[in-house]
Amino acid sequence: MIDNYLEGSRMKSKTYKRIDSSKGRKKLKLSGEYMIEKLLMICAGISILAIVLIALFILVRGLPLISKIGLHDFLFNLKWDPTRGSFGIGTMFIGSLAVTLASMLWSVPLGLLTAVFMAEIAPAPVGNLMARMVELLAGIPSVVYGFFGLVVIVPLIRQYLGGNGMSVLAGAIILGIMILPTLINISRDAIIAVPREYKEGSLALGATHYQTIRRVIVPAARSGIITAIVLGMGRAIGETMAVVMVTGNSTIIPDGPLSAVRTMTSNIVLEMGYAAGDHQAALFATGTVLFVFIVALNLIVNISAKAGSQNVAN
Amino acid sequence: MLQTNFKEKMITVLFWLSALVIVGILIAVIGYIFVKGLAHVNLDFILQAPKRAGKEGGISTTIIGTLYLTAVSLLIAVPLGVATAIYLEEYDRQKSRFAFIVNLTAETLAGIPSIIYGLFGFVFFVIFMNMGWSIISGGLTLAIMILPTITRTAQEAFLSVPGEYRENSLALGASKWQTISRIILPAAVPGILTGVILSIGRAIGETAAIILTAGSSLGMPLSLADPARTMSVHLYILAMEGLSMERAFATAVLIVVLVIIINYLANLSLRRLGVTRGR
Known part of the structure; x- marks a missing residue:
């Protein structure tokens, strides 16, 4: 019976049916069990339905416009003038990349150092305290970070570096803070998952703790660290509220860190309220580009992670 | 040396x-x-309705809006997420292709940015289903967003229920569903609660998806069909339109206090479980 339970219930319900077919009451109960299983399966299927609907409704609204003006023109045309029929998101495409890469420039090294610190160097109480802090950092909503950027980072940049403060730099600072928890948590888990024997072997061979971290532990955790960076990047590209509050949102190509910039996500949230017709379709097309890019990023990471864990299991 | x-x-x-x-x-x-x-921050700020687009008065209607939206999204997502977890962990132990796809979908849903959910909620619930900017549109959108968190934490909770519970219950003659509903589900409640707490945190902070699906009306939302503004949306509008920085700061304080409380509760329920949280 327990074996049946573990081997999946389809077999079990068949067995039951045969045994109980003489007793009507039990058969009824049995089919109740069968109904419950199917009902649960339908519930599990709803998340699949959700993602299919999301893809369908965004693509249906966005793709016609992209195919009308051509993907190349849509992505690289620098003129965004939706009320006059010019739908190029080139400046925002570059804007999203610029802010994302600039944010990763400082948050990836800081995040990785902190992850190694928490997993390898910190005494247990300090490591636990850090974990709580990182969780709190992850829990603060993006609009609060955006607000903090608006009232602290932007004025600081305006005062000490010039310009009006709303800039790529402000966006990069705020976005970097926001992806730190993703970077730290995933890479810390990867470092913790490195088998103890690796470390012990290295130390037994006379390597110092630091040499062990650099030559043994970090290389062994490499795939997890890459996952952390890729997912952090996905998070940065998709972030909206914090970026829209601090980057100034002009549709120009940024000519430096102090230049104002608009990202693809900001474009959607800024104009969705009043857009209609082709203008609205252009915003859905912007969403289509984002959606395809981020889902592709996530699928690659998740499938390779699952394949990796299966290899380990085998 | x-x-x-x-x-x-x-x-x-x-x-x-x-x-x-x-x-x-x-x-x-x-x-x-x-x-x-x-x-x-004072009692008047919390209890009074906003006046003159938020320049004066308090934020009572946005607090109600936040609670209302959170409650609706939990009512939809918790049963669905728990049912999904039960199916994946109790019925589909051999990890069929279906289970693989469901798991992969949950991971992918978790990675989709909120602005995309906002676009979807707008075109599907607000326009296609003709629900308008309303609590129900926002709640349904939010429910899809928190579904992966609820499912994943519930899955972990079911996994952590010892196998003996199942064996003993079955040995006593209970059916599979009796075993799940009377033995395993109650044992997994603390873990499920953790997911619920984390989801409340996400619901409170969510902004982009809410603006596009629940609107930003400052009125008191009464029915599911009413539009609403949450505290996060209110903070965004106050700050971006420069309506009142004092009130923006006070709203931010309340949001951060809620986040800290939620974080504390999540840790408490996790520690009782004796597991550590993933990402």
Whole structure:
């Protein structure tokens, strides 16, 4: 019976049916069990339905416009003038990349150092305290970070570096803070998952703790660290509220860190309220580009992670 | 030898410094908002309705809006997420292709940015289903967003229920569903609760998806068909339109306080479970 339970219930319900077919009451109960299983399966299927609907409704609204003006023109045309029929998101495409890469420039090294610190160097109480802090950092909503950027980072940049403060730099600072928890948590888990024997072997061979971290532990955790960076990047590209509050949102190509910039996500949230017709379709097309890019990023990471864990299991 | 020692020491210092920077960032963000905003938080601010587009008065209607939206999304997502987890962990133990796809979908849903959910909610619930900017449109959108969190934590909760529970219950003659509903589900409640708490945190902070699906009306939402503004949306509009910085700071304080409370509760329920949270 327990074996049946573990081997999946389809077999079990068949067995039951045969045994109980003489007793009507039990058969009824049995089919109740069968109904419950199917009902649960339908519930599990709803998340699949959700993602299919999301893809369908965004693509249906966005793709016609992209195919009308051509993907190349849509992505690289620098003129965004939706009320006059010019739908190029080139400046925002570059804007999203610029802010994302600039944010990763400082948050990836800081995040990785902190992850190694928490997993390898910190005494247990300090490591636990850090974990709580990182969780709190992850829990603060993006609009609060955006607000903090608006009232602290932007004025600081305006005062000490010039310009009006709303800039790529402000966006990069705020976005970097926001992806730190993703970077730290995933890479810390990867470092913790490195088998103890690796470390012990290295130390037994006379390597110092630091040499062990650099030559043994970090290389062994490499795939997890890459996952952390890729997912952090996905998070940065998709972030909206914090970026829209601090980057100034002009549709120009940024000519430096102090230049104002608009990202693809900001474009959607800024104009969705009043857009209609082709203008609205252009915003859905912007969403289509984002959606395809981020889902592709996530699928690659998740499938390779699952394949990796299966290899380990085998 | 001396040089190596020195180098190692410097590197250790570097590690401690980066951890300090993280702590510093957290303290700077929370500290600044508290110092600037705490003076403007009082009972009137919480209990009074906003006046003149939020320039005056309190934020009572946005607090109600936040609670309403959160409750609706939980009512939809918790049963669905728990049912999904039951199916994946209790019925489909051999990890069929279906289970693989469901798991992959949950991971992918978790990675989709909120602005995309907003676009979807707008075109599907608001326009296609003709629900308009309303609590129900926002709640349904939010429910899809928190579904992966609920499902994943519930899955972990079911996994952590010892196998003997199942064996003993089955040995006593209970059916599979009796075993699940009377034995396993109650044992998994603390873990499910953790997912619920984390989801409340996400619901409170969500902004982009809510603006596009629930609107930003300042009125008191009464029915499911009414539009609503949440505290996060209110903070965004106050700050971006420069309506009232004092009230923006005070709203931010309340949001941060809620986040800290939720974080504390999540940790409490996790510690009782004796597991650590993933990402």
